[in-house]
Amino acid sequence: MLGSLLLAGSRSPLARRAVSGFPVTRKVVDRFVSGVDPGDAVETTRRLTGAGLAVTIDHLGEEVRDVETAVGAAKAYVSLLEALAPLELGGRAEVSVKLSAVGQALDESMALDHARRICAAARDCGSTVTLDMEDHTTVDSTLGVLRALREDFPDTGVAVQAYLYRSEADCRDLAGSRVRLVKGAYREPASVAYQSRHEVDLAYVRCLRVLMAGTGYPMVATHDDRLIAIAELLADQQGRDRDRYEFQMLYGVRADRQLALAEAGSRVRVYVPYGDDWYGYFMRRLAERPANVAFFLRALRGK
Numbered sequence: 205m206l207g208s209l210l211l212a213g214s215r216s217p218l219a220r221r222a223v224s225g226f227p228v229t230r231k232v233v234d235r236f237v238s239g240v241d242p243g244d245a246v247e248t249t250r251r252l253t254g255a256g257l258a259v260t261i262d263h264l265g266e267e268v269r270d271v272e273t274a275v276g277a278a279k280a281y282v283s284l285l286e287a288l289a290p291l292e293l294g295g296r297a298e299v300s301v302k303l304s305a306v307g308q309a310l311d312e313s314m315a316l317d318h319a320r321r322i323c324a325a326a327r328d329c330g331s332t333v334t335l336d337m338e339d340h341t342t343v344d345s346t347l348g349v350l351r352a353l354r355e356d357f358p359d360t361g362v363a364v365q366a367y368l369y370r371s372e373a374d375c376r377d378l379a380g381s382r383v384r385l386v387k388g389a390y391r392e393p394a395s396v397a398y399q400s401r402h403e404v405d406l407a408y409v410r411c412l413r414v415l416m417a418g419t420g421y422p423m424v425a426t427h428d429d430r431l432i433a434i435a436e437l438l439a440d441q442q443g444r445d446r447d448r449y450e451f452q453m454l455y456g457v458r459a460d461r462q463l464a465l466a467e468a469g470s471r472v473r474v475y476v477p478y479g480d481d482w483y484g485y486f487m488r489r490l491a492e493r494p495a496n497v498a499f500f501l502r503a504l505r506g507k
């Protein structure tokens with residue numbers, strides 16, 4: 205219930221103004237966002253990779269409705285990748301892109317064009333791009349853009365949301381790709397998505413089976429210990445070594461678990477967002493866990 209309200213709020217301009225207006229909000233946001241400037245993201249990358257983790261960096265922004273902002277987002281990614289190049293991290297530092305941030309809602313071909321430029325900049329520094337997945341109305345378009353990108357940049361990855369009924373079939377179609385499997389973070393109707401946690405978890409395992417048995421590179425994006433254990437078991441059953449799949453978690457969520465997995469020999473990548481358009485991302489993180497709301501409210505009361 206609270207989660208649904210927060211997800212509804214994540215798309216409300218009124219709620220955006222109210223939440224952004226609290227002076228302490230920034231302090232709470234900082235738990236999930238690495239900073240405002242590209243320099244903050246580079247510094248976080250340096251720190252996390254120094255600790256044995258990989259990163260995927262997200263320049264915050266979504267649902268862009270004007271060309272100028274879409275162009276700016278694509279440029280921000282290219283500059284970020286140029287700033288990362290001297291660190292010589294190759295694929296240990298990649299980027300995650302929301303197509304809606306680079307113009308998907310305005311013109312799909314413009315978003316493809318921007319994504320191509322970002323992929324080219326990533327390739328120049330030996331890195332890759334993964335497309336985030338947004339609400340269900342964008343899935344066909346995002347997978348279409350992915351197919352076009354993979355003709356020139358076959359390493360381009362995509363997120364698949366286990367909560368959508370269609371996703372098991374999508375996992376089959378994405379054989380040979382880098383696929384980030386997530387539970388799904390948007391408010392979706394029962395006509396397209398499982399609604400209960402239990403059903404979503406079962407769907408996640410079904411998708412995981414397909415990916416682990418396939419020829420691609422599964423990216424198991426979850427903080428859920430049961431799913432992490434199942435992923436390890438399935439990888440083992442399929443004879444997949446630990447360098448043929450990876451775990452992914454969000455910046456600011458279960459940092460100790462990220463390090464423990466990496467120290468035990470798994471590949472672990474942290475999703476690192478930066479930028480000032482943090483509202484939608486932050487609200488989805490609150491919706492995922494009621495304790496985060498309590499943390500936010502305590503900060504508001506100054507405790």
Ligand code: FDA
Pocket residue numbers: 335336337338363365384386387388389390425426427428429452453454457458474475488489490492493496
């Ligand atoms: P679940 O929500 O059941 O959490 C399991 C446990 O993890 C919780 O009990 C808690 O301990 C901890 N936890 C989870 N979320 C937390 C939070 N916000 N704060 C504190 N603790 C938390 N979604 C999407 O729709 N499109 C996308 O492209 C992506 N991309 C993406 C990348 C990466 C690297 C990750 C990890 C996640 C995404 N997601 C996403 C978000 C995803 O769909 C999902 O909402 C979150 O990962 C939460 O689901 P879990 O699998 O972690 O399980």
